[in-house]
Amino acid sequence: MRIFDTHAHLLDEQFDSDRDALIASLPEAGIARVMEACCDEAQIDRVVALVARVPFFYGSAGVHPHSASEWTNETGDHIRTALTRERMAAIGEIGLDYHYDFSPRDAQKACFDAQLALSAELHAPVIIHDREAHGDCMDLLRAYRGKLSGVMHCFSASYEIAKECIDLGLYVAFGGALTFKNAVNQWDIASRLPLERLLIETDCPYMTPVPFRGTRNDPRRIVLTLQKLSELRGVDAEELSETLYQNAFAAFGIKA
Numbered sequence: 001m002r003i004f005d006t007h008a009h010l011l012d013e014q015f016d017s018d019r020d021a022l023i024a025s026l027p028e029a030g031i032a033r034v035m036e037a038c039c040d041e042a043q044i045d046r047v048v049a050l051v052a053r054v055p056f057f058y059g060s061a062g063v064h065p066h067s068a069s070e071w072t073n074e075t076g077d078h079i080r081t082a083l084t085r086e087r088m089a090a091i092g093e094i095g096l097d098y099h100y101d102f103s104p105r106d107a108q109k110a111c112f113d114a115q116l117a118l119s120a121e122l123h124a125p126v127i128i129h130d131r132e133a134h135g136d137c138m139d140l141l142r143a144y145r146g147k148l149s150g151v152m153h154c155f156s157a158s159y160e161i162a163k164e165c166i167d168l169g170l171y172v173a174f175g176g177a178l179t180f181k182n183a184v185n186q187w188d189i190a191s192r193l194p195l196e197r198l199l200i201e202t203d204c205p206y207m208t209p210v211p212f213r214g215t216r217n218d219p220r221r222i223v224l225t226l227q228k229l230s231e232l233r234g235v236d237a238e239e240l241s242e243t244l245y246q247n248a249f250a251a252f253g254i255k256a
């Protein structure tokens with residue numbers, strides 16, 4: 001079995017005590033590829049350095065909606081330069097977060113729009129974070145119809161929105177929340193969408209699957225999300241993992 005964790009934050013300080021040992025343990029646990037998602041401009045060069053030294057890691061560069069207030073034109077140039085590096089494969093994570101509202105909504109929309117424009121210019125896939133902002137998020141994505149590729153990360157909207165995202169050229173990723181006991185809506189969506197447009201991810205150290213909720217998440221826990229999706233789809237887990245693995249390469253426009 002080989003699995004692509006399409007969204008992880010191994011640079012989070014929660015991994016400071018054991019990051020290298022944990023990363024070294026991933027291949028034997030079946031975690032063959034990892035996409036390290038960048039959160040803010042200060043992290044861009046750290047993602048580039050991590051990806052440069054770990055051959056099975058890919059990276060993104062981008063500014064999360066929480067940090068949208070810090071966006072400048074120079075930030076765009078920083079992302080542009082980072083994406084010239086090997087295995088730096090996406091712009092992310094970018095989007096809107098109206099749950100926390102850590103940056104004003106106008107700043108979030110401007111920062112998201114600027115990064116979508118950059119993705120269209122560079123033909124770079126995006127990693128999208130949409131939390132309780134589905135209306136504005138979809139309005140911005142529709143403005144880039146025909147120019148989008150990438151992933152709706154940690155999908156939490158409706159089946160109709162998922163279908164529209166797929167029509168816009170995006171993949172839909174599910175994480176540990178799929179294992180939660182009340183995730184009825186997510187189970188329905190994950191069982192009905194076309195399999196060739198699905199991905200799995202951890203979003204570690206967050207979103208820890210059942211039965212480990214409340215503890216730090218890491219890429220090895222993705223197996224629990226795979227198993228849940230395997231039950232929902234009625235597909236053998238090993239066969240499913242290979243399909244999702246290939247999907248991830250397609251979503252990020254990278255070669256195996």
Ligand code: NI
Nearest residue numbers: 007037093203
């Ligand atoms: Ni994330």
